[in-house]
Amino acid sequence: MIDRNTARENGTRQTNCKMLKKKLQAVDFAIVETTLYLDVYPDCQKALEYHKRLLKERRMLAEALQQSCGPVTAWEEQQGGWEWVKGPWPWEPDAN
Amino acid sequence: MWIYDKKLQYPVKIKNPNPKLAQVIISQLGGPDGELAASMRYLHQRYAMPYDEIKGILTDVGTEELAHLEMVAAILHQLTRNLSEEEIKNSPFATYFVDHTTGLYPVPASGVPFDMKYVGVKGDVITDLHEDLAADAAIPQAQPLSKNRPKPL
DSSP: OOOHHHHHHHHHHHHHHHHHHHHHHHHHHHHHHHHHHHHHOTTOHHHHHHHHHHHHHHHHHHHHHHHHHOOSSTTSOOSSSOGGGOSOOTTSGGGO | OOOOOSSOSSOOOOSSOOHHHHHHHTHHHHSTTSHHHHHHHHHHHGGGOOOHHHHHHHHHHHHHHHHHHHHHHHHHHHHSSSOOHHHHHTSTTHHHHHHHTTSOOOOOTTOOOOOGGGOOOOSOHHHHHHHHHHHHHTHHHHSOOOTTOOOOO
């Protein structure tokens, strides 16, 4: 017999994780673009502040992800075994 | 050195496999103007550059192109999974499939394996940056024809 509460919880957690991951993808994209800009204009104060703000937001998202959704890099603490290797991997539809 | 983030730069989720489309998109993987060529170009040009700004941007763009390579591969992977033998035989993807099945082998649409000849690295700032401009400007040309295609620079 399926424990409906657990299944529903898992479903909610999965949706939550997908949403957090999409937010992280958006922030990381902004960071990459800012990095490219700063590479060529390393003294631009506005860009430097923007970069700082983005990093702050990223830190919060990464923490939330790490707590409930598994690692994004192998350089993070793993919970409950070596999660890093477990699927789905990024090119698979389930990961997106 | 490189660290791998276990996520695509932008999500890829394709509902229906389509080998016909894969035959065209594979040029973005292994073609002269594709992501493998781009990443190899930028990452190898950076060593001879005399300016920090250029070393930085070639490193960071080269790295980003590897992430793009991964997205193109994800697209191709999702376009070619779960195909029946009939679907494969009757698609332009059939010849590729003979040697590679659903493996992802960098080739352009012509089927000739990826070649470093597509990449210019001369160790001269102006020359190499011009190579980059030429490669980047070729992208609007390589993309499938569409009315909404952005105009080249």
